[in-house]
Amino acid sequence: MNLRRLLAVSRKEVLQLRRDRRSMVLAFLLPLLLLLLFGYAISWDVREIATAVWDGDQTPASRALLDAFWASGYFDEVARVGDEAAARAALDRGEASVVLVLPRGFERDLASGETATVQALVDGSDANTATIVLAYARAIVLGYGARVRLEGGRPPLPLTVQSRVWYNEELRSRNMIVPGLVAVIMMIIAAMLTSLTLSREWERGTMEQLASTPVSRAEVVLGKLLPYLAIGMVDVAATSTVGVLLFDVPFRGSVMLLALLSFLFLLGASGIGIFVSAGSKSQLLATQVAMIVSYLPSLLLSGFMFAISSMPAPLRAVTYLIPARYFLVVTRGIFLKGVGIEVLRGEALLMALFAVAGVTLAVVRFKKELE
Amino acid sequence: MGHREERSDEAISMPNASPSHDGAPAIAVHDLTRNFGAFVAVDHVSFEVGRGEVFGFLGPNGAGKTTTIKMLAGLLAPTAGEAHVAGLDVAREPEAVKQRIGYMSQLFSLYGDLTVEENIIFFGGLYGLRGKEREERRDWVLRMAGLEAARARLVRELALGFKQRLALGCAVLHRPPILFLDEPTSGVDPLSRRTFWDLIHELARGGTTVLVSTHYMEEAEYCHRLALMNRGKLVALDTPPALRQKLGAPILEVRAADAPAAVEALQAEDAVRAVGLFGRALHVTVDEAARGEEAVRRRLRDAGIAVESLRRIPPSLEDVFVALVQESGGAMVS
């Protein structure tokens, strides 16, 4: 292994990368775009739910309950309806996602100590939003009921639940997504940039030229890895900084630990990228293979957006083979929970293993393809 | 490449009769210009090509040959100037022009994943050939390209020479009166190239006007007339013998111990107009034979380069080419 030759390969790679507009877009613009989209544009947080009201009671009590809904900030009144057909039409047209029905006799039942009923007709087509809407509605109704009981001088409910949320106290989906983005961006660099590096040389016929020089296989692979590792680390730093400063995502753990484990993950993922690249003689093929074997599984099966615990058992088993799954535990652990190596040592070990495996696979495959 | 031997073969393929120049020209170009941003690719080029003529386009890479051909074929709009092909203005009626021309580019451009026959049928269909006529033309192309036995083979499996002949066949399926060939034989072996030129002359004898660009000097000799382009300008236009004649300056063939060093030394000499390296020998264009010879010998002696032999030779087309390109500012770097 000769360091000067290795650096010569790196320098050449950097020169080519700098002149390749497409690579620069992928390396810097795409992460920025993703960060903006995930940070600003999209979330699972349900706020200002379009609510239609069917108030059959029209009493101070029914109005007080509705006020509790509006005061919560989750519900927004968009329409008043007077019968079931109108309620249905509002949901059909998508004008409202929930209809609150306060039946006649609501105030009377409440005053007499009978159980008063409130009905929520929810547009269930988006099951996730609907579930959250119902959870909010239930909490508001319960709170209002308890208050009425107290004000009426009756004993409080026998069993109360005191709930506390840890790590992501305001339950913002952004806090969950941004740390995960660090992993996703690395997969993009690894799968879509690194996977091109060798196949580009195959495609252009420069590989023979390279192979005819004294540079060794390992020097080529490592020399080509270096620039991508640098880009990856810059992206991690930028994403984290923007996430914390602009999007108020908490950062409670150690920066050093994040940098170290990110580096290990990046090394492994880029190794896999080069592994794919070594076997693909065209750039198009390399990108497609990398997308299918590393990028998409990391996106869908890592728990980045969709909880692994909600997947069926066979799919859950598959997720154990996806390194991004472990890295996600790391980033969320460091960002939100503020845990250290004592908690993450299992994941750290796997990251290290992944890094060694990735680079070894890349060198071995490259050697084989050259022969 | 030994250009001298190939030149001696020219009589075999070269048609004896010169084409007729009477009537309206097949191609008429007047002050044709094309800019790409600030770069002038084609700069006020004017020429005419008679019917049935084989008209050669010579010039270094980037001289503007391909751009000119693309404008004539209706693939690029001219920035300024006029071009008439088959009597039609290419800027105003590109669609009508397309029906009357055949075009074949340096990039081999048929579908590799279709068979020989499928390619022919497809292009025939685009040119509006139907039924019996299409079948006749298909059989003609298969015969002409020598691909009758390979009609069901995928095109990507063919040797390059056959692909080239098939491409030519597809370009003339609709019997166009005018044919544009942009470096049609680049990368093809000499034997296939010869066969290909026989086909071109066969077409020309049938009345087809052929405008062809090439890098190969021996191919230039097969043309009725040659246009030499450099840096977007037309720098010479005449028949091959006249071009050779026009280069009045004498040519000295010099064999020296260190040929590359000799080229460098002679380029600095005032009495030398152009220097080209031909194999191991140098072709030196000088202003006047006797004084030139003396200047060359002196300059090489000063540079410490031993002269093995020095003699005067008749100019070849390649000499003309080198001299004209250097006179007009040398070839472009890119």
Add this chain to the structure above:
Amino acid sequence: MSAAARISPARIAEMLRKELRQIFRDPQLYRILFIAPVVQLLMFGYAVSTDVRHTRTFVVDHAGDPASRRVVEALTAGGFFDVVGRSMRDADVVEELDHGRAVVALVIPPRFGADLAAGDASVQLLVDGTNSNVATVALGQAEGILSSLGVTLVPPTVAGTALTLPIELRDRAWYNPDLKSRDYNVPGVVGVLLFLVCMLLTALAVVRERELGTLEQLMVTPLLPLELVAGKALPFALIGLVDLVLVTLLAVLWFGVPLVGSPLLLLFATLLFLLPSLGLGLLISTTSKTQQEAFMASYLTLVPAILLSGFMFPVASMPPLFRALSLLNPLRHYLEIVRGIFLKGVGLPELWRAHLWLLALGVTFVGVAAARFQKRIG
């Protein structure tokens, strides 16, 4: 353009025949066309689930009396919560949540049974909010279960009179009564797949001809740009329709997603949706020189298009600026239609606006692409 430049159906047919021949001769294209949609549907159908069930729960029961056991039983009975560990020390809760071994911790204080009998008991629920979605839903589920449990646990003799909840929330979910996220996601996959197939393959098919130099050869023939575009796009439109049928059948028969509305309207809306999808593909092909570039450009278009379509993240949750921007996204409108037809069974009276958007976007994209095409060639 002169009179000679009239659109010829024969030339379009010739292009079509050639394209189909090439498509069916390419084994790789086969995979993209027919296998990839099925695999993706299965993947999304199973992986993309936002249903929250079997939440890992850690229990710290300081009381250990019958009442506290009833609480744990009630919590786990519906399959919403699974107990993964128990302990008697509060510190273990931190440990479990930090390691991510449990998402929810239930802490029952000492003397719980006695407190309950006195009508004044409380339990503590600690939730790992890292996954905000899971946390919100799990909290709602737990609070619902526990508060109604409180009423039934207290014997009437203690409370004096029979205890009742002051207000009860009855919920009814329309269109998707069991609130299965799959029923929402799978029809969405139909849209994403069609978008992907039509846009990407159209872009690749045109750029491949440019890469090979055959595009130039085509442009010197009398073939008009519009004929070329039609010949390129039509095969993929056909394939898109085949994919639609394939994926819809799988969704209904394999995943049991209801198709309440009119399949005919679905077909009609899909035809409208193909227009902007193919248009975008053509637009990409006019800006790319190589297939690799076209692939990247398609990816860079797909990512924001999918994220801003409501496929996974509801449009209603976006800030106003992005909500407005998403109107320019054909996928957003198509998803609204597809979900409306599949789940709600609604028709044109409710969905005409989305159809109009698709038509407008389609005409715009195809128009711009055709104009750019003409300019590049001419």
